[in-house]
Amino acid sequence: MFDQMPNQTPETVRLLVNGVAVEMPAGSMVSAAILKTGATLFRRSLTGEPRGPLCGMGICFECRVTIDGEAHCRSCQTICRDGMDVHTDG
Amino acid sequence: MDRVRYECDVAVVGAGPAGLAAAFRAAREGRRVTVVDDNPDAGGQIWRGEKTKPRSPEARVWFERIRSVDIQLIAGARVFAQSGPGKLLAETPRDVCELAFQSLILATGARERFLPFPGWTLPCVMGAGGLQALVKNGLPIEGQKVVIAGSGPLLLAVAAYLRERGAELLLIAEQTSSLKLARFGLGLVSKSSQALDLRRRLKGVRYLTDCWVAAAHGYQELDHVTLYRGGKRWSVACDYLACGFHLVPNLELAELLGCDIRNGAVSVDEFQQTTVPGIYSAGESTGIGGLELSIVEGEIAGLSAAGNRDEATRLFSTRAKHRRFADLLNRTFALRDELKSLAQPDTIVCRCEDVVFDRLRAHDSWRAAKLQTRCGMGPCQGRICGSAVEFLFGWTPESVRPPILPVRVESLLSE
Numbered sequence: 159m160f161d162q163m164p165n166q167t168p169e170t171v172r173l174l175v176n177g178v179a180v181e182m183p184a185g186s187m188v189s190a191a192i193l194k195t196g197a198t199l200f201r202r203s204l205t206g207e208p209r210g211p212l213c214g215m216g217i218c219f220e221c222r223v224t225i226d227g228e229a230h231c232r233s234c235q236t237i238c239r240d241g242m243d244v245h246t247d248g
Numbered sequence: 249m250d251r252v253r254y255e256c257d258v259a260v261v262g263a264g265p266a267g268l269a270a271a272f273r274a275a276r277e278g279r280r281v282t283v284v285d286d287n288p289d290a291g292g293q294i295w296r297g298e299k300t301k302p303r304s305p306e307a308r309v310w311f312e313r314i315r316s317v318d319i320q321l322i323a324g325a326r327v328f329a330q331s332g333p334g335k336l337l338a339e340t341p342r343d344v345c346e347l348a349f350q351s352l353i354l355a356t357g358a359r360e361r362f363l364p365f366p367g368w369t370l371p372c373v374m375g376a377g378g379l380q381a382l383v384k385n386g387l388p389i390e391g392q393k394v395v396i397a398g399s400g401p402l403l404l405a406v407a408a409y410l411r412e413r414g415a416e417l418l419l420i421a422e423q424t425s426s427l428k429l430a431r432f433g434l435g436l437v438s439k440s441s442q443a444l445d446l447r448r449r450l451k452g453v454r455y456l457t458d459c460w461v462a463a464a465h466g467y468q469e470l471d472h473v474t475l476y477r478g479g480k481r482w483s484v485a486c487d488y489l490a491c492g493f494h495l496v497p498n499l500e501l502a503e504l505l506g507c508d509i510r511n512g513a514v515s516v517d518e519f520q521q522t523t524v525p526g527i528y529s530a531g532e533s534t535g536i537g538g539l540e541l542s543i544v545e546g547e548i549a550g551l552s553a554a555g556n557r558d559e560a561t562r563l564f565s566t567r568a569k570h571r572r573f574a575d576l577l578n579r580t581f582a583l584r585d586e587l588k589s590l591a592q593p594d595t596i597v598c599r600c601e602d603v604v605f606d607r608l609r610a611h612d613s614w615r616a617a618k619l620q621t622r623c624g625m626g627p628c629q630g631r632i633c634g635s636a637v638e639f640l641f642g643w644t645p646e647s648v649r650p651p652i653l654p655v656r657v658e659s660l661l662s663e
Contacts (some may be wrong), residue, residue, distance in 0.1 A: 160290070160314060160321050163301075184385025185297070187288075193387050198371035198469040205602045208468045210371030210633070212599070214381030216286055216326075217291055217359050219627040219654075220599060234381070235324070237288050 264292020266531025273550030367464030390414030538573030600626020
């Protein structure tokens with residue numbers, strides 16, 4: 159009950175960030191994948207300022223991005239999955 | 249939308265060291281234990297990623313212990329409201345859970361305190377723990393130039409971690425004075441092996457006391473920072489600024505449940521019980537004290553919640569020892585007043601609503617500022633700016649209302 163890992167865990171997963179393919183170790187978060195592609199702007203603030211992750215633990219909501227069409231996902235609390243399609247505010 | 253229902257004797261919110269220690273102790277007493285945590289996996293911040301690959305001896309021991317008992321873990325679940333006496337609601341990416349319990353242990357941990365300074369909202373300016381979490385979560389840091397700044401022992405732990413992963417540490421800027429730090433050093437006797445270990449891992453890294461970041465600069469992302477020390481200013485080019493000013497307890501859930509808060513922490517009795525009977529709290533939520541204190545408080549809470557007060561009492565002396573260290577720690581890293589003048593009139597304080605310092609100055613309370621400026625009313629609900637305005641203006645937080653986090657509409661409408 160304590161361990162909920164799937165039966166087969168691949169070593170790495172591949173996803174798309176703003177159309178750029180990136181490979182991450184299994185278990186990585188989407189926030190790390192985004193930064194790995196060189197993108198640092200995750201969202202635009204109310205007044206249009208660029209923003210990126212701050213707290214890294216799901217509290218600040220600054221790392222929100224669109225994942226598989228769903229807006230406002232906290233990328234620091236979302237584990238990378240194969241084939242994921244991630245978009246930042248750009 | 250249907251709720252997924254869980255029933256247990258002891259519910260634990262938070263799967264960090266305090267929560268896991270509490271869960272283990274209660275389960276060993278024969279209680280049915282369910283642990284819920286917002287993060288995708290157990291470990292909290294300090295043991296992030298260590299459930300499958302433990303790095304520290306403490307993590308190895310506690311994950312082994314937790315596997316030796318029968319415990320249910322619901323990860324990725326954020327508790328957002330109370331649905332009735334002895335019942336909490338939590339949202340997962342898939343559904344809404346209702347958790348019914350006899351007693352409850354709040355081990356909600358702490359977050360970093362952030363202080364606003366010009367440029368602190370730029371991408372690549374993060375918390376110290378924030379950057380560490382990102383690296384633990386897969387961000388390659390090798391060869392990246394990092395400045396670490398703020399206050400507290402976390403800066404050193406983060407520095408050592410990042411260095412081992414190949415980061416180029418330019419310097420660590422600690423706001424507290426060398427005098428206070430020297431006194432703290434003397435108080436470190438009980439922790440000397442940890443201190444020596446850190447010193448070895450950080451050999452050759454510049455550690456400046458009485459020093460802080462006055463501003464971060466860059467177009468669209470961080471380019472360089474201005475450091476300040478003893479009347480001198482200089483700039484340092486870097487890829488990341490990891491900046492956090494010690495820690496503050498996460499209190500929202502305790503407040504929602506009506507537990508008294510004293511001196512910015514959940515108020516508990518000697519058995520770690522809050523002012524609400526049947527609700528206990530352990531770890532950083534009851535005051536910042538570090539790993540060892542969190543663990544022993546968790547054990548006491550777990551035993552007490554399971555009704556074994558005799559066994560709990562045996563751990564009181566260990567807790568007292570770690571509390572003395574915690575007091576020393578918090579005195580050492582208390583923030584200096586000069587940091588109140590870092591924010592400029594146009595510096596953003598509330599990042600969710602883009603409220604600048606100048607607009608807040610005009611008000612005399614959190615409530616007035618919220619009503620007039622929406623400060624603290626965005627998605628983070630004051631979790632980031634709250635501790636900053638408390639330090640800058642002396643305003644105490646407002647009462648908490650459900651939902652304590654943004655949730656999906658269907659979660660609120662679930663039955």
